[in-house]
Amino acid sequence: MAHSDSTENTTVYLNGKLVENPHEDHHHVSPVWEFSLVFGALLFLTIMTYVVSFAGLGPASLPVAMFIAFLKGSLVVGFFMHLKYEDRFYSFLFCVTLLFVSIFFTFVLFDMKTTAELNEEAGIEYKRHVEDSAEAAEAAAAREAAKAAGAAPEPAPAAH
Amino acid sequence: MSTKASEHEERPWFLAHHFDTVGQQMSSAKLGMWLFACTEVLMFSGLFLAYFILRQLYPEMVLTASEELNKTAGGFNTIVLLTSSFTMALGVRAAQTNNNKALERNLLITIGCAIAFMVVKYFEYTAKIEHGLLPGAWYSALEHGYMLPKYSRVFYGVYFTMTGLHGVHVLVGIGVLSWIYIRARRREFSSENYVAVENVGIYWHIVDLVWIFLFPLLYLVK
Amino acid sequence: MIATFIPPEKLGTPQMSETPWELLPTASNHAASLDGLYVFLTIVCGISFVLVIGAMLYFMVKYKKRSDNDRTSPLTHSGKLEFAWSAIPAVFLMLFFVWGELDFVKLSAPPADAIDIRVTGQKWYWTIEYPGRPVAATVAALDGEVAPLLVVPLNQPVRLLMTSKDVIHSFYIPAFRVKKDVVPGRYASVWFTAIEEGTFPVFCTEYCGDEHSSMLAIVKVVPADQYEEAVRAATTLEQGEGETVEQFGEKVYKSFACNSCHNTDSTAKVGPGFGGVFGKSESFTDGSSGVVDENYIRESIYSPNAKVVSGFTPQMPSFAGQINDDQMNALIAYIKSLK
């Protein structure tokens, strides 16, 4: 496979700056203590998620847990996957992916919440109870359980 | 192409014909792997959205149904996956510094942790199957004395889909890690040619990243 | 309940517009402003199309290749022109957006005094029920077909509360320019005020299976004073004079959509066929068997899952409380007459 010598000497200038080969990647090797520090932080944050869940923060527990998970995620992505030391394009790519994921989430959940609110405003009973086979089986099982427990078999709940 | 191997003499054995330099091949492989990592994140985002939809439709059902999940097993699995991520990162570092013995040792620990993760998951699943906390038609929690709210079968459907798909990714990870272990035994990797180890590392960290978000959402959040 | 699906050629509603490019009749309050926006859009898009394609044709003729050594213009871009042809379309687009959005908000906010009518979509027919009337509204279409009927008073707001029993359908009245998907598991609402008398077709526009194209209905706009009378006429199901019991039985048979699951010959469909079934003995899924007589027909209409003929699944809904006695007798007489 003949390699041309012509590309040997053609150095390429782009607006006055020598274009160092855009395709090269410098290798970064991070020290062991850095990995151990990150590992320790991850374990600590895992314990924090436990603490948060048992601390009973009520409605705030979801955002806090998500924030801790986000911290752990960024530690793993930043240090274990070397994203901090990589070519800027990879982190740009990862952030664009997270942007699309958040677009997907916000629009769908926004639509669901506003549908529920608009229907309540208009006084339409939005969620209609749908009699389904699985539920009928469940009701039947409840009747057997009641009969097995010796109680008088009360009439089956009136179908919807 | 400043560091281009000149004609014919020591063109490295691992440099493909259509690449001009090792640097170009390495950065192409890494960019390709990062794109694949983005597709994995986007795929799992669909399942996380299904979970959040369920949480918005039936908030109290999700809370009571998730009480039945085994928190200690989940917690242990998180620790196992974090250690496997740690040893994976050390393995990549070992490959970068030509330390083949450390690379093999770390790969073995990572594979060991992955297998431990699957074993714990196996016990978790058998417990769920026994108690009938299953999706769809197999849902028979009532017979096992669990008085759960109306639509909890849907929660277990989402639970099994998410952890099941994540489990499949762990299994694939075990397969790929063993393949890299075999190549490491053949001394294929050096500080010049370690991009394969790094790509497997990226895949494994993404699997761990998914679990980091999955564990609090399913097991812990009140 | 109403009859089953109607082949479109048998619907019998008058033609909505004479020529294809003519607008549909503006028969509801929404139609006027929507058609105004439609015409404005067509004018603006028409002009921009003529400009773009005209420029193209002009350039094609003027800058045709003359000879091998033509000189072509060095023009590569011009900031002013590019800004102009981004800003002007953006302005027009915003104009369309705002006008469309204002109509859309009006479309989705029903007035308080609207008459409520319940509409239920089911695989391949609409059930339109009026408050206080037990039976769904129907009207005779061509060749003996029975079509569901939506009677609406002139110049009075009407709100439809719609849901579906199985898959997603969509209630669409072209003449009123209203459409709403009818999703199972939730209620959808659409409202309009009819401002033009006449009868117009209603389509199902969300694909729902084999007879999706026959899931039609008729909208009839009547003057406000005749509205009560029209509703009562559409929702009564009695034996007309000069009608034999069997003929009335057949009308009941079609009104309650029996033929969407049972054939009038002996071949099975979703349920068993009724040809010559009266007096025959049938074996049931629970092993027992019995003769098909009046009581068996009456029982399997009111509680169908009690005895299910072997080889069939218990899918039949119960009609308890919907079929009164003389309708039941006519039905039995009709089934007896089937050979």
Next chain:
Amino acid sequence: MSDDSKKSPQADKSASKSDKSASTPEPSYLTAKRGLMSWLVTIDHKRIGLMYLTATMFFFLVAGLLAITLRTELFTGQQDFMSAATYNKVFTLHGAIMVFLFIIPSVPAAMGNFVLPLMLGAKDVAFPKLNLLSFYIYCIAAVMLILTLVLGSLDTGWTFYTPYSKTTGSAVIMATMGAFVAGFSSILTGINFVVTTHKMRAPGMTWNRMPLMVWALYATALIQVMATPVLAITLFLLVIERTLSIGIFDPAMGGDPVLYQHFFWFYSHPAVYIMILPGFGIISELITVHSRKHIFGYRAIAMSSVAIAVISFVVWGHHMFVSGQSELAGIVFSFLTFVVAVPTAIKVFSWVATLYGGSIRYTTPMWYALVFLWTFTIGGLTGVYLGTLSIDVHLHDTYFVVAHFHYVMVGGTVVAFLGGLFHWWPKMFGRMYNETLGKLSAILVFIGFNATFMTQFFLGHQGMPRRYYAYLPEYEALHQVSTIGSWILAAGLFLVLFTLVQAIKSGERASSNPWNAISLEWQTASPPIEHNFHTTPTVTGSPYDFPEIDKSGKH
């Protein structure tokens, strides 16, 4: 006309002058290796491109024939020769095969695979083995979709809407798995093209010296990578719903079918931009080369491709204005739909402006480019109708929508694809096609296409619903005109097939640069040698600096 002195190629070839005359001319990629195995296990992007081309053309033929049976059935309002159930299966398969097996892989994978490395001056795509794997995954997906025919076919429409797709008896699982697997083939092609564009460019080819076809393929690849995984998870959830019935989308078990529509359209709207963006790339190449003019507004067209790729992720709600989506979400989606219309308009204006001051050669590719401008402008403008909220309430799911997306997909992507085929045929096979037959096919396609689908706009605004097997008598006249038009369109497409195949067999030899183009793929032999270039070219200028351009400043 093709002597060397007149051309000032984008790449200076002085260095490679020496070795061309020395050795006998190297065999082309077609003749370098012989035998079936050399094709089945090739990792040469040009051969994989041709294999993709034959496969996608075959499925275009199959789905096209299905379309002709549909249109012939709709000639009258009653049942003519197939039952309602068969009609539903035929239109579903027409949609599914066209979308998943023809229009998404055709331009990027078939033509993109062939042209991208050549235009970048690279020896091959970044991951050749992955490229072959992507083709074989596509073949598996094709087999699965054909298998659905055997297992009772599919009657849910190509959108698989639940709860109908959960309860119907037809082979939904096999079809969804087929689409699921086709998605992976698309992801692999996307990853390959993004990395190739980033890492394999010839020295000196900066981002602003790349041909616009490469920009379009790059934007398409970004969407393929970012959107297809969500289709994978959506179809996976649908299969889980049918087998384990977990109940997320099933109203009977507490789920909500509108959520399925959100999941599905989050992929499917970017997918329609996967379909049209490569067509834009081809048109930018055709108009510049055949009118000997630098493209008008290079930066605007390149940036609008990327802008469309990004904004396409926030507009999916305009498919669901009347489907029970909340009015507030509808308003937000309608506004964003109008934002995405602007970059598309900029592209069309720039192409027409490129014709100004040119020296237009009326070759067949140029005719197709001009047909594209006509049909795509109509397609784009009617999209504005459907983006307006109140108009969409009237026109949603009617024949107006059918006409709109056929104008954009057939009038846009397929016409551009045919123009591209005629343009690069000499490069692919080294043979020229018959010019008169090519022009005749362009006329037939133009007349047939407009007759078929212009009438459907009127059907739509008269209220004729979509996917109807039988219709009211008042729509019969328009349907008959549309059916006759579809026959003319079919004739035009068969003529294209005949002309191209005849060119391979008996077309006269084509020179390495029949159109005197400047971009890199025309600087190597046609058909090209196995690893594209004797010596990797160094890029010094833009791919549109034609010698005819009058640089003396007096123009």
